[in-house]
Every structure is written in C-alpha cells, then in structure tokens.
Amino acid sequence: MSLFRHTLRTNSMGRSPERAVENQPFSPPSVAKGSRLRGAEVTASVCPYCAVGCGQLIYTKGGRIIDIEGNPDSPINEGTLCPKGANTFQLAENPHRIQKVLYRAPYSHRWEEKPLDWAMDRIAEKLKNTRDADFVEKKDDTVLNHVTTIASLGGATMDNEENYLIKKLFNGGLGIVAIENQARI
C-alpha cells in the first residue's frame, strides 16, 4: 500500500473523493490521506533560539506536541523558520531529555534519581545555610546587606517574568549580588 501511494504522489494534486469516483488513478487510501495537523490544537508561540523573535505555531493532539511551524501571521518571519527554529520540536520531544530530578552527591561516581520535593527542600536548606554563614551586614560603617558566596548565572534564554522573579527573590529577598546572564554589553 505504501509503495503504491508513493508512486502516485506526484499526481495527487487536487485529488478528491468525487474525482476518485470518476475513475481517477487514486487509491482510496490516497484519497483519504490528509495532514496529521488536521484537528490539532494550535497555540501561538515564539521561537526560543536567537533574538529575531520569529512567531511559531505549536500543534498539539492528545497532550503531545506533534509539530511546530512558523507563524504566517508574524510580521517578523511570515511563516518561515531557520533550521534551528524548525528544530524547536526536538527541544521538547527528545529521547535525551531528562525528565526526572538527578542528584549527584559529593565525590560520588553516579547520578541518582530523586523526588522533586526532596530536591527543592534540600536546595532551599543549602541556600539558607550558605546565606546564614556568609551574610555581611556591614563593612566598617557602610551597609552591605549582601552575600557574595552564592551566584546565579543565566536568564537570556528565559522569559522576562522568570528573570523578574530571580532578581526579586535572589537580590531583593536574599541579598545575593552575583546575579548575571549571557548579556553584558
């Protein structure tokens, strides 16, 4: 069946059930053939790679992404994507993707899977211990109210809202000053 369909592909423009009935050389499976995007939910998105800001459409069915294409409405890309943008699908649907929390103990030779809650609790505890040990309120008479032994790096690949919360919590809440991302200039 598959072979048969391929031999007909070049002639399959404009096929329709009516024409099949009219003895056109299309098999019933060819006539029934359609895009897998048919019936999918479509969600408007933006490419996560460079800063051009191409619009994307995400097609989902049954809670799974089945395709990501350029958004023809976007004035920036008008439906086009570069090879990386076209690869956005593989960022989500990828066998290499890690989906469980991994933990590596000091001096250990291996990763261990851990529950998310356990990891979040332990990170909060580590952060608190380091902060409490190294927080500096004043140097001589000058107020510092900061901690310099904890750092955060990253942000340019993330949402504005996420950057806002990082700066607010780490800086305005905890006094961490070494907060940086890919941007410098």
Place this chain on the structure above:
Amino acid sequence: MPGLGTSFGRGAATGYQQDLQNSDCILIMGSNMAEAHPVGFRFPIKARERGAKLIHVDPHFTRTSAMCSQYVPIRAGSDIAFLGGLINYVLENERWFREYVLAYTNAATLVSDQFVDTDELDGLFGGFDAAKRDYDPERKGWHYQDEPSTPKTQTPPEIKVESFSERLGFIQNPQPPSDPSLADPRCVMNILRSHYKRYTPEMVASICGCTQQEFLEVAEAVCQNSGRERTTAIVYAVGWTQHSTGVQIIRAAGILQLLLGNMGRPGGGIMAMRGHASIQGSTDVPTLYDLLPGYIPQPAAIRNHNSLREYLEQEQVPHGYWANFHKFMVSLLKAWYGTAATAENEWGYQWVPRIDDNYSQLPTFMRMADGKVKGLFLFGQNPAGGAPNAGINRKALRNLDWLVVRDWFEIESACFWYKGPEHPDPGTVKTEVFFIPAAASSEKQGSFTNTQRLLQWHDKAIDPPQDCRSDLWFVYHLGKRLKQLYAGSKELRDQGLLNLTWNYEYRQPEILPGGARSRIHGEPDAERVLREINGYTVADGKLVSGFSDLKEDGSTACGCWIYSGVFPEEGRNRARQRKRTPGNLTEPEWGFAWPHNRRMLYNRASADPEGNPWSDRKKYIWWDEKLRKWTGLDEPDFEPDKPPSYRPPPGSTGMASIAGDSPFIMKPDGKGWLYAPAGTKDGPLPTHYEPVESPVRNLLYSQQENPMVERYGDLMNPIADLLDPRYPVVATTARLTEHYLSGPMSRFNSWLNELQPEMFIELSPELAAERNIQHGSWMVAWNCRAAIEGKAMVTRRLRPLTVDGRTLHQIAIPFHWGFAGETVGSIANDLTSVVADPNVSMHEAKAFTCEVRAGRLEDTRTDPPLPMAAWPTRERAPDTPDSNQPEGQVL
C-alpha cells in the same frame, strides 16, 4: 549597552528589523547576520531587491558576505581603525549632514580647555594615572565648558561599574556653551576632526589589511546613501561586542551615523542583533549584578548610598526624562515589598543589597575557581563550554559546594564532574549537583523581548512532562520554601525576604488549550508577574496605563518602569497582541515595544528642526501644526504636543529642559553625543587600540592596547606576550546556522547534528600549505592557555592579509562543540582568554592569537557521544487516523 546608551541615551537597538528594508545601504560589520539571524536577514535582502547596496566588512567571508554587494576582509580587532577612517572620510570631504548635525548633535558644544586628546599624547587622553590604570577625574577634563571638572560621583578604578549619573552624563547646564559657526577650536566638531585626522585611507589599509580601494568604495557608498533623501543602516552583533574595545567600536558607529544624519530615520539607525530569545529582556528586567529593573542602578557601598535620600541625590539627573528617576525607584520598592514598604522605612530601601565590587560573570567565576563561591544556580547557561577560557570555568564548577542546573539535557555544565578534556576523577570532585529538569518554551507561557525591544508573549501548549518545571515554578517554589524556613525571624537581614510580595499562583485552575486542566501543582501565572512588572495603583490594584502614571509617594508599584504600558488595563496583555496592521510597517498591534510601544527610538530626528519630514521619501513622524501634535507612522519618541519651536526657559528641569528640536530626550542636553563627556571609562572618543593579544604593533600610537583593559587571574589565564613569535596566527570565533552557542540547544538534536555533524577549523589554502595541513584531515590550534583539535576546513573564505607590509594569517573557529551531546568536539572557548572591556566586563573572544599544526592532540581520549536520536520518535501522532500519520512511519 553603554556604546549605544552613551551616544543616544538608551542601550538598545534603535529601530526594528522590518525597517531595514527601507535602507538604501546597509553596512554589516561585526555580524554574520545571514548565518546567525537568518530570518531577520530577509529584510536586508528585501532592501537589496529594491536596489540597496549591502556591504559586509568582516575577517571571515561568510554566508552574509555571499549575499552582499561588497565584501571587505579586515583583520580581527581592527574595527575602530576602519570606522575611524570612515569618520575621517566624512569630515575631510565635508560629506556630513550639516543641518542634522548642527541641530541634533553636540557638534557645536564647547569642551573644557583642560581636555587633551590622544593625538597629542600618543594614544592616551589627558589625565591618565598609570599606577591606577585609570583616568584621574581631577585631571582628565573631558567635561563641557563651564561644568565642574569632577562629576557628581566618581567610581574608584577598582570598581568597574559607574554610578548612574556618570553613566548617563550628569551635566549641570542643559544648554552648554556652544559655537554654531564651528570656528572655535574647542568645539566638538574640531576636536573630532583632529582626533580622526590620522585615520587616513592609507592608514586604514595598513592596519586592517584591506586595500585603500575597498575602503574608499565603502566610504563613498555610505556617504552617497545618506542625507535628506537616502539613509544607511548599520548592523552589528557580538563580532563587535566581544572585544576589549567593544563599547568604543559601537560608539564609533554611533558617531558615523550621527554625522551622516541616519539616526531616528526610516532605513537608518544601528541594529544591534542580539543572540538569545530574550537577551534584551534580561538586561531590561535584569538578571545583572549592577542593575535593578529598568536600568536603575544597584545601590553601591562605594558611593554615598546609605539612605534612599542620599541614593536619589547621587543618582538623579535633573534634565531630560531621567528626572523622573525617583518615581521609578520608589515604585519598584513598592512592587517588591508591598505594604511593608513605607515612607518611614525608606520604602524598604535598606533591604536591597549593596555592591562593593565587580560581581559580573568573569570575576565571579575567577573567585569560584579560587574556592570563594560556594553555591551556584545555572539557568540555561553553560559556562563549562560557553564562557571564555572555559577550562577555568570547569575548574570553578569543581570547586563549588553545591550547584543547581536548570536545563533540558545533560549539558557540559551538568556532567563536568566526570567528563571533559581534563578527564576528572569524580572521587576528587566535591560539588553536590542538583539537576532540576526544565520546561520547554512550548510548555510554559511568558514573554520574550527580541532584538528590537519587542515583547512577544508565547502561550503554553501543553504541560511539561514528569518533573520538568518552568523556571517560574522553580523560583517561585524555592521562594515559598525559604519564606517558610525564615518564618518568624526578627533579624534585619531576613526582613526583605519575609516582606517580599510573593503570590503569583493562578486565581482559577490553569486550563490548557483543548480544555484540560493542568496537572502541574502550584504553577505561577506569568500574567500576574507581568501585571506587577507593568505596575498598578497600590490602593486598588488597578493597572497603570504607562510610566507617566508612576508616583514618588508610594501610591504606585511598578516592577520595571520601561515596560509599563505592556498591561495597561484588565484583560489587555499587549505582549500577547497578534494583530497585523496592513500598510503600516511598524505593526503597532503586534506585540509591545518598550518604551510605550515606540518602534523606532529618537524618531523626532526623522523630521527637520521645524518639524517637517526631511524628504517625502523618508518621512516618518512630523509636527502637525493644525492639530498641534506630532503624528505619523509611529508613536513619537517625544512629548506628543511639544512644538518644534519650544525653547526651555532658564532654570527648567526634567522634560521642560528639552527643546522642541532635541530628539535625544534621555540625554541631559537632548543631543546625540558625537563626543561623550561622560559615560565611557576609556575615553570620550573611540580610539584604535590593538586586541590584548595581537601580532601587530599599534600603527597609530605607541599605546598598544586599551589602557584600561580588565585582566584577571594571572596564573590561570596566561596572555601571549606583545607580538609573541610563538603565536603568529590571529583567531576569531564564529557561528553556524545549524548550531546554537555552546550546544545545549543544538547538539542534543539529531536534525541539527545531521546538518552540521563535526567540529572544524577554517583556514586559508596559503596557511594550510605553510603548515602542511590537508583539507579534511585533523589539525591542532593552540596558545598559552590550551590546545584544541578539529578537522581542517581549507577554504578561500579566509585569506591572508597584508598588514603593515607583511603577511598575516587568520583562522575561524566555530564555538559550538563540547563533550556532551550527540556530537562532541573540542571547545573553542578553551583558547579564549579572560580579558575584558573596561566599561562592561565583556570578554575578547573575537580576536586572539594562536599557532596551528597538522595532526591530533597528544591525548586523544574523548568522551563518547550520545547515540543519535531517531527521527524524531517512532511514535504515532495521537488522535490521528492511519491515513494522516506522517510519511515514513510504519502504519
């Protein structure tokens, strides 16, 4: 981006990408736009189809060069010599746009008699203190006439970040003395002429390695395509920023565009092509150590910032738009600390930490390598492969007590403890590593700010799988846990955290497209965060319509004032607007551009001083005398009803001090700055210095390198000697369309790895012949920091240059490979050094030296790559009949 900020007022690309199609000439320099920003490059191509001339000036012939009308090869690191040559050509041949320059720039402004130029001091400006490696504020005299010799605040040399008023240029008199006849030898125009007079076409050819004819053709093209009827645009990217003189390269482009009258006009401007989806956003809403949201300076212990009153006194600028600074600062504190922020406690100002040193990435990782940093969070960044002198960065990670990695794949910075060129023994690495898997952009909602300051919302399509979570979720829940751990504390140091407003969860259960309820427990609502960023009235929570609504009395809260207006009323998230406006290229209803949806900055300059378009062909906004307002194709970047004839009364402050013909409203004098009396540490005018590693002497001055360059870690970060004979080859790093940065978003992806499967090094046939390197065989590149290997790509895309009369070779190294992922290869950044621009601590990856040979490294052990993923999975599309399953899959 102080390069643009110092010249024009804001550190951001001045126009929008689509506008490039209006250009008559586009000079692309320090950017490989076709390769790195392929979809954005369709606009230069549209311009070319309309007859525009496209010019590419670059050490490396690339996909961009192939699409341009002219390609000029230059030596990596010689950009200021080339641009200085263009400035000199424009001035010598009187090709500058006289009316524009006199009205809109500081060309006529008089500079202090104290100022001494590099021309007299062989490459240094006056007042250089060699012992401190800094310009002495008392002696340098860069200020305008009749201004005090020292600025209001002065940052000590060991601290790299300037105060706000230093950065912005604090001047007391917004109408400084000037000589519109340009006869006075102390006026900016004459200083500019003498500063650039040695940048002759002969000198440009000698330094850059291009021919005089090539240079002159570029110079003629930009001159012929500028003026009333025509405009030229300049496009740059990290090919300019990653230099020890990066800020001054961009300043030089600013000077050229001001002289040619191309700023604020359609088809003109300077398009900074940024590399990440929200890199503009991450400086606007900064995850940066020296800034609070909206370019408000982080309070600093080195200045008199002990109280909010003192902080505001120090930082406030009386003239121009920044006179509203205190309203933005108080509103930010109200957004962070809510009802706990009161007038009595300085709106919580004492809870904000102070900086007392340079805490940017490079010095932080040097401290980390020394064991002085204990904990690190990585959010989608990969310093083990992507940071300069990456070997130090891997060492730094191995010296941490604990590390949290937020990513999708097991990137280099997650597996550094058992993989990598050092082949570490895990039993010796103490770092405790938490890998918390991240959600993809399709699995969360939020806004990115693209390269043209455009906020665009991406909706959430599905839930992330299993334990993968958005960074919003991670930070929010970490914050909730910390608030619990600190609950009840009476310590002053904990009050900021306990008072932090922290309530972002969905008010109604989150519903996914298709109607299902999200299974993620406690996911924050990104729109609630954006509402706080936009700002609201404290009393009733009503959203403010824009930053002009913000108050200094604590009655408004606003998380980032420049974004105010993005969510101006209930139900109206303008970042989420996706409506086209046929006939208007600015597309005002597609996303939201800061500030205030202005698509082109400084667009007052698109009209002449009287308010009329410079020409019908280049009209953009203009003064409508009948309506008494500015009108046109874009939101005016100007007070909408201020007539062109307005002149500030003596003693006026704020926006009242900006004249009706002064388009650069963020500058205290309203002018574009040809000459920068403040804002750049290494001089008021760009001056050619050689890269820190260079096989060539500075032919213009005996001062070899940027006198204020930042250096770090002597032993860990060795630098080649001046003209070091061991390393005669100039190297530059490069990008490929099919890969992304150090690889976390491309080397785990089989489609991309199939397109670009292997690390290589590009070199010319001449260099290959000299070193007996065969195309396609292995070769090694090394310097005093590291040695790397790759397949030799012998190509005419690189050509030997004649510099100062002798032959000089250059190589180009893609920096996308590492030891994790489906394809592995040497890390280009192992060769780059940690030296940086003094203004912004940006490293110098685009020009350094090395040597090359045929063959492989002595240690050929490599980490095994991951197996290539099948296309893309063998699973069927759900809820889809057999007939509609994709081709090539088993039915």
